[in-house]
Amino acid sequence: MAAKINTDKIYVQPLGLVRGPIHCDRVFKNLTGGNIYFAAVRIISRTKQGLEEKIVSIVDLDNFFKKKSTTVAEKIKTILNNIESPRGALMLNNGSVIGWKKPVIQGVLNVTPDSFSDGGQYSDIELARPHAHEMISAGADIIDIGGETTKPGAQSVSIKSEKDRVLPVIKNLATLNFPLSIDSRNAEVMNDAIQNGAHIINDVSALGHDLKSIGVVKKEDVPIILMHAQGAPEIMQNNPQYSHILLDIYDYLESRIKMCIDAGIDKNKIIADPGIGFGKTVDHNLEILNGLSIFHGLGVPLLVGTSRKSFIGKITGEKVAENRVSGSIAAMLLCLEQGVQIVRVHDVEQATQAISVWNAAQKV
Structure with missing residues (x-):
């Protein structure tokens, strides 16, 4: 059974990194506006009880969010936006x-x-x-x-x-x-x-x-x-x-x-x-x-x-x-x-x- 993702402190690590260009937004997300893409994320929650984590494919992200509270989903989406956003020169x-x-x-x-x-x-x-x-x-x-x-x-x-x-x-x-x-x-x-x-x-x-x-x-x-x-x-x-x-x-x-x-x-x-x-x-x-x-x-x-x-x-x-x-x-x-x-x-x-x-x- 998947571990519950808590709201204490959440981290998101891109996984399944490949080099592009790749034109398949449903399967991959872009990393920082460059030529590297990721197919999954490790979502880590650090609590007083220890670490809880779950690996979620990009394909399954929307379903994953539907099962989480708005607070948790928004925290993860904010970090994902940081990960995807092109860096300014x-x-x-x-x-x-x-x-x-x-x-x-x-x-x-x-x-x-x-x-x-x-x-x-x-x-x-x-x-x-x-x-x-x-x-x-x-x-x-x-x-x-x-x-x-x-x-x-x-x-x-x-x-x-x-x-x-x-x-x-x-x-x-x-x-x-x-x-x-x-x-x-x-x-x-x-x-x-x-x-x-x-x-x-x-x-x-x-x-x-x-x-x-x-x-x-x-x-x-x-x-x-x-x-x-x-x-x-x-x-x-x-x-x-x-x-x-x-x-x-x-x-x-x-x-x-x-x-x-x-x-x-x-x-x-x-x-x-x-x-x-x-x-x-x-x-x-x-x-x-x-x-x-x-x-x-x-x-x-x-x-x-x-x-x-x-x-x-x-x-x-x-x-x-x-x-x-x-x-x-x-x-x-x-x-x-x-x-x-x-x-x-x-x-x-x-x-x-x-x-x-x-x-x-x-x-x-």
């Missing part, structure tokens, strides 16, 4: 427009001495600028510049040190008029980065580390990437635990999105990132990768970064981060198959090649 303050007709590649440019993968390799402008040019030539759509490593166990750096690292690079690259994001948790760094040519803020603390940061986002009217992390970098890998990994992250991101909207930030400028590797075990990361489609219910574009991360090393036995390219590409393709709009990568050339093949196969 990102409008940047340099006149650039980032759309979602193809996967967007965010290339990583760490100007730090101690990042987990490439620390010290691009820590001054003479090294950073050529690498940025290489990533742009290879197919990057955004260059993400960070001056504070947030790897597990990392210690925070001073605001001055972070600005000394990122601002010269941002100023230099701003002459390219190419989309730049600043990877920072600190309002002062965010503000100065935007003033010197960055266009997007990428905050691993989802504007929780520095209470002034939401004011910067509102004032500058720039896109904001809200990432989930359990705990600060210093302690986040100390036995991370969740009651339900997907739902806990969903609730957190939903609350941060609401906070931004309530503060007057345009929802079309919000991007959500479930934070692979930030306060998660290997199994947690795999659960996220397998369940990414649930986060489309948030109603905003999704960004996921799996590139070179330690969970790939633990699965494959590869201890050297730079040698995890193949595993990174495999994880990236899992993201694309579930409709993730932005992938954050170190190895832009390899990612671009993989996406080109993935796109070509879709058109056959």
Whole structure:
């Protein structure tokens, strides 16, 4: 007998994802206006007694709704609308427009001495600028510049040190008029980065580390990437635990999105990132990768970064981060198959090649 769907908190996860175009609305629904469609949904209710769930095909949805209260049916329909609605293009303050007709590649440019993968390799402008040019030539759509490593166990750096690292690079690259994001948790760094040519803020603390940061986002009217992390970098890998990994992250991101909207930030400028590797075990990361489609219910574009991360090393036995390219590409393709709009990568050339093949196969 099917479990009753309660009204405490409802989640909807698209299932049976296939690539289109498909012209059969009775059997499939479209995912976020792109070329991926879904044939069923998992409807999950989280109650004090635990989880209750039911898988419903798109064909059977109308009958399913008839058997539910108006309240329950409307909650599910609202989430379905979030899942189906096309995402608005990102409008940047340099006149650039980032759309979602193809996967967007965010290339990583760490100007730090101690990042987990490439620390010290691009820590001054003479090294950073050529690498940025290489990533742009290879197919990057955004260059993400960070001056504070947030790897597990990392210690925070001073605001001055972070600005000394990122601002010269941002100023230099701003002459390219190419989309730049600043990877920072600190309002002062965010503000100065935007003033010197960055266009997007990428905050691993989802504007929780520095209470002034939401004011910067509102004032500058720039896109904001809200990432989930359990705990600060210093302690986040100390036995991370969740009651339900997907739902806990969903609730957190939903609350941060609401906070931004309530503060007057345009929802079309919000991007959500479930934070692979930030306060998660290997199994947690795999659960996220397998369940990414649930986060489309948030109603905003999704960004996921799996590139070179330690969970790939633990699965494959590869201890050297730079040698995890193949595993990174495999994880990236899992993201694309579930409709993730932005992938954050170190190895832009390899990612671009993989996406080109993935796109070509879709058109056959």
